[in-house]
Amino acid sequence: MTAYKDMTKEELSGVKEELERQFQEVKAKGLKLDMSRGKPSTEQLDLSMGMMDVLTSKSDLKCTEGVDCRNYGVLDGIGEAKQLLADMMEVPKDNIVIYGNSSLNVMYDTVARSMTHGVMGSTPWSKLDKVKFLCPVPGYDRHFAITEFFGIEMINVPMTPEGPDMDMVEKLVSEDESIKGIWCVPKYSNPQGITYSDETVYRFANLKPAAKDFRIYWDNAYTIHHLYDDKQDYLLEILMECKKAGNPDMVYKFSSTSKITFPGSGIAAIAASEGNLVDIKRQLTIQTIGHDKLNQLRHARYFKNISGMVNHMKKQAEILRPKFDTVLETLDRELGGLEIGSWMAPRGGYFISFDAMDGCAKAIVAKAKEAGLVMTGAGATFPYGKDPHDSNIRIAPSYPTLEDLKVACEIFVLSVKLVSAQKLLGEL
Amino acid sequence: MTAYKDMTKEELSGVKEELERQFQEVKAKGLKLDMSRGKPSTEQLDLSMGMMDVLTSKSDLKCTEGVDCRNYGVLDGIGEAKQLLADMMEVPKDNIVIYGNSSLNVMYDTVARSMTHGVMGSTPWSKLDKVKFLCPVPGYDRHFAITEFFGIEMINVPMTPEGPDMDMVEKLVSEDESIKGIWCVPKYSNPQGITYSDETVYRFANLKPAAKDFRIYWDNAYTIHHLYDDKQDYLLEILMECKKAGNPDMVYKFSSTSKITFPGSGIAAIAASEGNLVDIKRQLTIQTIGHDKLNQLRHARYFKNISGMVNHMKKQAEILRPKFDTVLETLDRELGGLEIGSWMAPRGGYFISFDAMDGCAKAIVAKAKEAGLVMTGAGATFPYGKDPHDSNIRIAPSYPTLEDLKVACEIFVLSVKLVSAQKLLGEL
Structure with missing residues (x-):
């Protein structure tokens, strides 16, 4: 040629x-x-059709806590769904909140909450002159759409085969207090399919942001979405790395079953530190009486456990x-x-x-x-x-x-x- | 005695x-x-158990638009669910957007959006010194919790057997530009069970608010929730009344099937004017790829039509x-x-x-x-x-x-x- x-x-x-x-x-x-x-x-989609038969009118619709999943109650997700998604997200069950069908909506809510109420007691971002996010590029358009919608200034950070350019991330984040977040798809990234290297994750966990309310938006959308049995990427678990680094509150982790079962009717979750979850639940308890528990039960019973998934x-x-x-x-x-x-x-x-x-x-x-x-x-x-x-x-x-x-x-x-x-x- | x-x-x-x-x-x-x-x-809850058998692995899961309800797509709700909830809410199908399982969440989102983005082009409420809501009392605690969460000042308006004291509502709303909304449960109100009289609805529709972004938050939670066959209350339809009064944009109407099918797993909707819906969808398209369409389909097929409901x-x-x-x-x-x-x-x-x-x-x-x-x-x-x-x-x-x-x-x-x-x- x-x-x-x-x-x-x-x-x-x-x-x-x-x-x-x-x-x-x-x-x-x-x-x-x-x-x-x-x-x-x-x-x-046809692979998951069995899920349509898991719950019928003959089913016991109580979750492990004994709560009737048809009724109101259980704000943060039923036990078996939390366990399943915790295993999928590689975090303890207690660090999980289950939402509705869309992790995008969880990310939107997370930014929206920060705008109106700040992050763990910080000044609401809507009261600040300037709020910026780092955006590894190329990246996911719907992430960028959220930050643009809220008038957040976006700064491009080039991707390398190891993940975002961490020299640049470290420098910007430590110098500029108006930088409040970074969008990451750390595994099989959208669109490049890159998985962040151990060093990249380590450097993320050890960031020293100028802003106390800086958060890593870790959208682990493709956590178990391998193409091969024999060639798989491994990603260090960021919540634990942040905890080890003395930065337990610095990350929100998002995921969903959208590309596991049905994109329109999956279940989504956020994983975060106890401190962040207190903040999140303070909003959640005002926002809803609870998400769809029958769909949570349907997912949990269909897969039985992470191995099934x-x-x-x-x-x-x-x-x-x-x-x-x-x-x-x-x-x-x-x-x-x-x-x-x-x-x-x-x-x-x-x-x-x-x-x-x-x-x-x-x-x-x-x-x-x-x-x-x-x-x-x-x-x-x-x-x-x-x-x-x-x-x-x-x-x-x-x-x-x-x-x-x-x-x-x-x-x-x-x-x-x-x-x-x-x-x-x-x-x- | x-x-x-x-x-x-x-x-x-x-x-x-x-x-x-x-x-x-x-x-x-x-x-x-x-x-x-x-x-x-x-x-x-047992009354709705048939709904668990409506969709099975043998079902055709396409909605009337021909879209596969399992997949992404259809932002504002599938046709048959829109028709069902439009009939329930007594508004044209085109004035409806279907959401997830919680109308409370829709109301929360509506206030949150107004805080960060204003209402049809108005100044975002978070940029204003003072935002107030009128609260007919006694009323619904979860409404008040939303406005309190956003730091919105609440003003009590006494209920009468005809609905809120409209002399007071008219006076306050026309004089004070910082009053941006009023919480209403207009039919079988929470907690009194009062249904607003025709005159009350008419006066609502003909309000002359000082604030262009004033909205009536019309939570029609109990629209078909009668206790008797022979004694039923009738409520004038507020969207049409507002349209007739030349105030088509002044109201958001909320409802859900929470107390029709399963409280934890129903479907919720907002009804509003075309102008409001443009505003709402501008947010919605950023917030999510779409709500759970299988649950919409399940509801629509179970009831077949409003008569079934x-x-x-x-x-x-x-x-x-x-x-x-x-x-x-x-x-x-x-x-x-x-x-x-x-x-x-x-x-x-x-x-x-x-x-x-x-x-x-x-x-x-x-x-x-x-x-x-x-x-x-x-x-x-x-x-x-x-x-x-x-x-x-x-x-x-x-x-x-x-x-x-x-x-x-x-x-x-x-x-x-x-x-x-x-x-x-x-x-x-």
């Missing part, structure tokens, strides 16, 4: 002409394909693995050696991150759309939707069928090649 | 002595009874009616003519409100507790827990069995009589 940049103008123009012919051919098919969101496929995730992996393999194979085969983009092979999670040549991402996504393939909007992986290099594109292979995915990948690499050729020819 | 106040000191002392003997007798039984919360009984509520009434009758009969029989308390007979809802002689409520609740009967804390029906007359006590007859309830009522009236006698004898 000759790299595009090493081709003569004539060679590249010839390549481009052929690519355009191929593109028109695909476009003429009038396809409708979607690789935009980390949405489980129907096949994956881990086995379930192996079935999910069997469906997802060939899809990730398809994307990676296509990228390798079609783009390898062309030096017009780079990517990593994740061992879990929901995404593959693609970095195009600078200034090409928007055009590639637009090009793909022209041929009927919807990708995550270019820029979405950055705060304010602004990728300074216009380079990063998130690929979400989970939702399409394997067949559709193969076609989608062909459209994608075709779009990458075409746009890159145009760029190098000065036509973009 | 001789009224206590017309008895001689000697007569009353004799009465008191006999009451004390009776009280010690009951106390010796070591009972544990609870009339404190508006919690449906097990028998009531209304029939279901007749069964609820059959269980609740004898309980309300028991309380009212006991109050009539034991306290009638003594002039030591007053009460009303509601036609629906969950509560009976009892007004003791001034300065007696706390002592009565404490007395009842001494004999093993837990009542709602005296004062709970007022902002900040402060009943200026120490007079109002909320009776919640739903949860105990009929048998237990009879005993509970005897303890209650005994406590009322004993404390009243002490009061009149100057011993309190």
Whole structure:
């Protein structure tokens, strides 16, 4: 393979002409394909259908505490659901509060509470002139949307293969009291699939923030979402590391079963220190009488325990693995050696991150759309939707069928090649 | 019956002595009874057990829009759930957003959003020196808890048999720009069971608030929660009245199925004007990817339509009616003519409100507790827990069995009589 940049103008123009012919051919098919969101496929959802039969009118609907799950009561979650999610989140049961179906909503509530009531007695953020969050980039658009919604200034921190640039994090956090948080997806990160190294986690736990109400927003969305049996990432448990470092209150950990059972009808949880939980429950007791305990019971009885959940995730992996393999194979085969983009092979999670040549991402996504393939909007992986290099594109292979995915990948690499050729020819 | 106040000191002392003997007798039984919360009984919950069998692994889990309810998507509720709750709330389907299991949470979110983002473009309340709410009293403790949590000053407005004192509401709202809301339970009110008269609703709809971001918080929690087939209250529909009055944006209407199906696992909704819904959805889209659609589908398919729901509520009434009758009969029989308390007979809802002689409520609740009967804390029906007359006590007859309830009522009236006698004898 000759790299595009090493081709003569004539060679590249010839390549481009052929690519355009191929593109028109695909476009003429009038396809409708979607690789935009980390949405489980129907096949994956079918794996959890047994959950629909766990609770029936004949079931005993009392939880281990003896409470009737149909009625009011039990603010922070029933015992068996707490145990299950505690094991999933690798924290003691007493550090858990179970919420409704959406961990995003828990994160939103956490920021909203800090705005109106501060954090463990600190000044409410809405009373401050300036509040800032660090945002490892590329990252998760919905995180950035929350902080933007509350007018919180976002500062990009580059990701490395080990996690966020910790030199930068340590420096900023220790110098600037207006920095109140950092968004992290520490395992199989969205979108790169990176798992923070032990050193990164250690350095997080040992941060010396200027702001007493600085918190790490640790969104462990993909904690048991491996793709392989034999190649799995391990992540140091942050609550314990913070405790050891004498910073027990510095982290909120979020997770949910959205990508384990049903995305629309899972259960979510927060894990935090006792001090934080007092703060959280002071709000929770005003906010609701309690979350849906029947759905908690349904989840707990369906999986029985963490081992049941881990086995379930192996079935999910069997469906997802060939899809990730398809994307990676296509990228390798079609783009390898062309030096017009780079990517990593994740061992879990929901995404593959693609970095195009600078200034090409928007055009590639637009090009793909022209041929009927919807990708995550270019820029979405950055705060304010602004990728300074216009380079990063998130690929979400989970939702399409394997067949559709193969076609989608062909459209994608075709779009990458075409746009890159145009760029190098000065036509973009 | 001789009224206590017309008895001689000697007569009353004799009465008191006999009451004390009776009280010690009951106390010796070591009972544990609870009339404190508006919690449906097990028998009531059993009415909805069919709902546990509506969705199984064999069910088609697509909603009318063709969306797979197991997956992400559909921010504001599935069509069939919107239709059902729209009919229940007597508003067009397009004016509805479906939430999770708790209408309290929807109300909390509504106040929280106003604090951080204002209302349809107004200044966020957290940026104002002073925000006030009107609170018809007696009222619902959890409403008052929300406004207290956000540091909103609460102003008592007395209830009349027609609803809140509208002269006072009109005057305050039109004069004071810092008044941003009023908490209302307009039908079978908590705790008095009063339904606002047509004139009251009309005057609400025609308010001329000084604050553009003033909203009526219309918590229609008991909209179809009648106790009788032949005696039912009717409430003018507030959204339409506000629209007719040229104030379409002035009201948020809340409701849920908590006291229709399962309190812990129902579905909640807000109804509002298009303008308000734009504001609400701007937040919602940041806050969550969507609420639990399977539970929405479960509710919609179980009831089929509003007629199914209304029939279901007749069964609820059959269980609740004898309980309300028991309380009212006991109050009539034991306290009638003594002039030591007053009460009303509601036609629906969950509560009976009892007004003791001034300065007696706390002592009565404490007395009842001494004999093993837990009542709602005296004062709970007022902002900040402060009943200026120490007079109002909320009776919640739903949860105990009929048998237990009879005993509970005897303890209650005994406590009322004993404390009243002490009061009149100057011993309190």
